[in-house]
Amino acid sequence: MPPVLRAHRTRVLPALCGLIGGLLVGGPVASADDHAPVAAAVKAAPYDWKNVRVDGGGFVPGIVFNRSERHLAYARTDIGGAYRWQESSASWTPLLDSVGWDDWGHAGVVSLASDSVDPDRVYAAVGTYTNDWDPGNGAVLRSADRGATWRKADLPFKLGGNMPGRGMGERLAVDPHDNDVLYLGAPSGKGLWRSTDAGATWRQVTNFPNPGDFQQDPGDTSGYNSDKQGIVWVTFDESTGAGDGKTQTLYVGVADKANSVYRSTDGGGTWSRVGGQPTGLLAHKGVLDAENGYLYLAYSDRAGPYDGGKGQVWRYATRTGEWKNISPVAEADTSYGFSGLSVDRQHPGTVMVTGYSSWWPDTQIFRTRDSGANWTSAWSYSAYPTRQNRYTMDISSVPWLSWGAHPAPPEQSPKLGWMTESLEIDPFDSDRMMYGTGATVYGTENLTRWDAPGGTFTIRPMVKGLEETAVNDLAAPESGAPLLSALGDIGGFRHTDLTKVPERMYTSPTFSSTTSLDHAAARPSTVVRSGDADAAPHVAFSTDNGVTWSGGQEPSGVTGGGTVAAAADGSRFVWSPAGAGVHTAAGPGAAWTAAGGIPQGAVVESDRVDPKRFYGFKSGTFYASSDGGSTFTAKASTGLPAEGPVKFQAVPGRTGDIWLAGGKAGGTYGLWHSTNGGASFTRVAGVQEADTIGFGKAAPGASYQALYTSARIGGVRGVFRSTDAGASWVRVNDAGHQWGWTGGAITGDPNVYGRVYVGTNGRGIVQGDTAAR
Template sequence: MRRFAILSLLALVPFVSAVSSQAYTWKNVKIGGGGGFVPGIVFNPSQKGLAYARADIGGAYKLNSDDSWTPLLDFANDTIWDYWGVDALATDPIDPNRLYLATGMYTNSWDPSNGHILISTDQGKTFTPSALPFKVGGNMPGRGMGERLAIDPNSNNILFFGARSGNGLWKSTNFGATWTQVSSLPSTGTYVPDPTDTTGLNSDKIGISWVTFDSTSSSSGKATPRIFVGVANQGSDNIFMSNDAGTSWTALQGTNTSWIPHKGVLSPAEKSLYISTSDGAGPYDGTLGGVYKYNITSGAMINITPVSGSDLYFGFGGVAVDLQKPGTVMVAALNSWWPDGQIFRSLDGGNTWSALWAWESYPTLNRNYAYDDSLAPWIGPDETASDITMQIGWMMESLVIDPFDSNHWLYGTGETIYGGHDLLKWDTTHNVTLKSLADGIEETSIQGLISPPVGPPLLSSVGDVGGFVHTDLTKAPTTEFTNPTWSSSSDLDFAGNTPTMIVRIGTGDSSEGKQVALSYDSGNTWSQDYGAADNIEGGKVALSANGDTVLWLSANGGVLVSQYTSSFTAVPTLPSTATAIASDKKNDSVFYGAAGSGFYLSTDGAKTFSVTKGGLGSSTSPVKIVVHPNITGDVWVSTDKGLFHSTNMGSSFTAIPGVSEAWAIALGAPAEAGGYPSIFAAASIGGVGYFRSDDTGATWVQINDATHGFGSASANVLTADPRIYGRVYIGTNGRGIFYGDKA
């Protein structure tokens, strides 16, 4: 038996005060909730109103009485950034103050760290980590299965956790402090989504799908003997039952073993286990599947799949039972990509079902719901016309009914949380209200930020969403970037002399149009740049001072330039290894680039570049170039070997003392009118953190604290407000955008 011990609490939130600190107030720039996958939502069965949600890259959240959510893991910093990947959660049915989270982002080489079980005894206000001897995959395939972590409902010192990667089933008898592997389970899971994937993302074993205790098989104070475990196998036994608290196991027969069990949800009053299955691990795949009901008393496994034949073109994910109304069960299509997602509801234990929508006759669709996106109006559309698709959602692995309120339900999608407070109307008028209810779950991955000196205070490039004009930081935008609309965008920039001119870059392909767009009114309207070639996308962009020239360091087409929206042409004199570019904010002809330890200058509108005499020390990976808004040639460069400053177009550089590594940097409003801009940096200055200098790097103050770590510093982006001294914006990889002001 392998064992491991709990870590010191001091290891949980390291905070190095290498320089003086200044108190900052941090708030999310409100996008309205959503923007990412919510694979798990769990209600506590003992305390009314207590519920938690987990995100694949955005941490965990606690539900508030006003339907908003409070983030619990914002302390995650560069050392423990992978805490934002939550692969399972469990809330204690005996002691509702206890909460457990299984954290870790990837099981492949992208995340070098083993996972943890985070233990809270105060509903997530504080955590103590218990180290696992293997990795956990909160952002891996199959992350919507579960829950993999379960608390014994009769003896809450006992927990079981189902691991990935063939690591099997684990048990704790001391509230998660130490763990022992359960070697008697017949299978640890053999299914991998794609054995040929050399990255390890899709070629790792999914492992254990879920763990469910049968609370009716024991009484309080005694270990629950009956436990069910779902395992990611195809073509072999994949659901197992123990009647001796996990000492021995038998396979449950009667399901289609070519389909993987995604959920196993107990209905105590019925003494039944409801099981959803799909032929893929999810969350993106799944073209076939079924729903089953296991009668614990009789041992019968009954197929209760809501649809069959040509109507069955998806697998099943989320399952919910109504503890107030035994026999009421709901199940979600994991991925019904067209014309919409689908949810089914039964009042008689799965004998008969009704659906959230149905064809009247093609192409007319009867939608049995109203739609309310008032908290995140950009999600839209508000209409319920028959030709509108994908309103209900996709990647629907989490589906729950409040155990104290049959009207209250929630389900997670690939973009947000939906639900409402009128679920019982489904059974009468058959017209419920689907409402976006993810307020506070800012789960977006931010790729780029700009804060121009005029117009809206902030514009963002966002993965999986596209991006926004943020005219009011406290209100959700009404719409994403449109015309053109891309699923993701990688970067944007403004023209220094005409800052209402904006350029943005998409990360799609030719099906989403050419991936360069221009705006002449601060992002309110856009026009596609037809000079861009098809199938070139992503990367970084710089717009010349007058807005006539676009320099594009693309992800797959090299370095390109275009003037007056003409066809983009290659720039061979800026190395293909370049990792950073920028435009001068005053001189329309001047651009800058960096590759390795070399700094490159163009004085002919980015047509040609030459390496300057001033180098970037021993740098191998420049990250960001920022330019003084009013002085040509005054540039800053962040690199893996420190922070460098030039006042002469790169002819010479000064390495800023004390900065050993720097990632995102930004220039903001000066401390005094007419003074030099404040510089902000995500950097290592005696320790990794976020810093501000008002004297060109001579001294620094640390502006983040132990409760605001912002995840991985190297993955984040910064911009600073040129109109408000001290204000900085941090775009994170999973928790949206924060803005900070001096407290």
């Protein structure tokens, strides 16, 4: 299973794993199974789905406004699909929730294009990795109804929505005069591609001279940082179109530090390098002001989105061929690269650009009103370390964006941002601007106050509806908060109201990613979590149901969070951290002692009734402890998966009742049940694959808890529920609600029958409830 690398810092999380596709209802990419009839043995139950609100949580590398229709805008994410702006509710509507398990890579969006001739048309270039982490090729999705439904054109190469350079672009563009013509810049040396039938079929532009050979790290044997960045943006000069003919002049940006800008003046028939261009840097963006005849370019020495140590901004006069360095800061004075480039279409001499890789003390945004002759910045030093800001920030709608931080000047909380590769001024409203960060979309409705002497404009999150967290673990305590989450990049949250954004993430300590959490079944006020962090501690405890936390001691050698479990009464804990063996502790904050009889790296869980019982699993062997985790014994149970990830849980209220899901495609893979503490397991018939298992309130009239799993049952991949201890199953999701990969976490609600919480890898936490139909 491939790692997932993204958001405001590098992290590693588990993730799973021709021609013209069919119509995709309610979203996009579906495999053949997505529209196959559900097997007769598997019934479907109607469900209503919505997100448990976090609002944001991941990197937004692209924002695209339509140039001919007011309020029509799209956002793309690196692993969480695409969204359309809904002006009436000031929120984003997800467009790719129908991406299925087998096509999970198509939830990564490397580029978007909105058609200015026919605003109903929108296109998305999808694919998450160009190396073997993603087994599938990329595709171009096309929609004639603004993303409500899609058709798919498969490509003969991979695309990298979550690869280095994903903030450059846009790689996909529609001809503003002949909107049946589109261009796509490919990575991996695959060159420039063109469609002449509105995205239905694609052919390589074989005479384009440069495929773009820049590699972030040529020595990376994984293929992640060593992939060739390729062709990174396409820009049409709309002033060169006539009548119904296609645009004659277009510019193409190439990831090549010596030859980064190419041009065609005959509608793509021939191509040549633009003479006189700067060298030594990569052109992240190329944005054209056709009215004044200027092509603006934002350069960095690296592909981003995390890095970039030097940068410049240049202006190319399309009518005279003059190149001019208009950098707001001299390259010698930068420690970052430039990106996030936008022209105010109402006042084309007004241009903005971001210092996308300025991490400390903050990102920087620059603005000129005279085509780059003079610049002002979003903030500056009045007297170091005191900052003078042209803006104020109101994060009341997403208060966790403070990160719980109280930094010393010149840092501030909340930050203006980081990884700010996308910034767009609304082409119809000079006062509206949006920009993406590693955690959210920020924006303003009074941008022109920037220009008033002593004036300040207000920045607020503009991210409602855009959910982009990757979920590692979920817990639904019997009392207290209805849901606790363990998330990548932003740690996790205690949700007291599922319809509202939490006040803050877990802090004291703050983990870069929380890898595991558990609560004591009989004492839900006791909670433990473990996670990845730059320094110790990697484990934390709460005695008030996750409201406040304290860090714990840890054994030597710990390098990451691993998995952690709480005894049923909260009296003990067992922890299997990365880098160290399994350990046990007698109470929150107590010293850890090594457990015997269980290997390092085992997954650990607790019995939900007997506080002395803990369980572990690794490489096909199940382990059990009856002395609070001090010693474990390998059980004689056989037939369990020896390869692939495994998740297991003990049933609340039943001692020794355990369900185990996992395995590897092509090997042992499925769902197993034990009623004797793991001494033996029985495989559940009819379940071909299963990746998660969780429990919720029993159905009316039933005595056994409802089961929930992300699985393949009866040949159908989906989210399933059983109310008879696994004897039969109903599918509770549908073709329009698949969310790519859902193998991270699942749990039912102990107090609401039918309610299930599904963890996704980039679309946040989805909540399902039985629908009255």
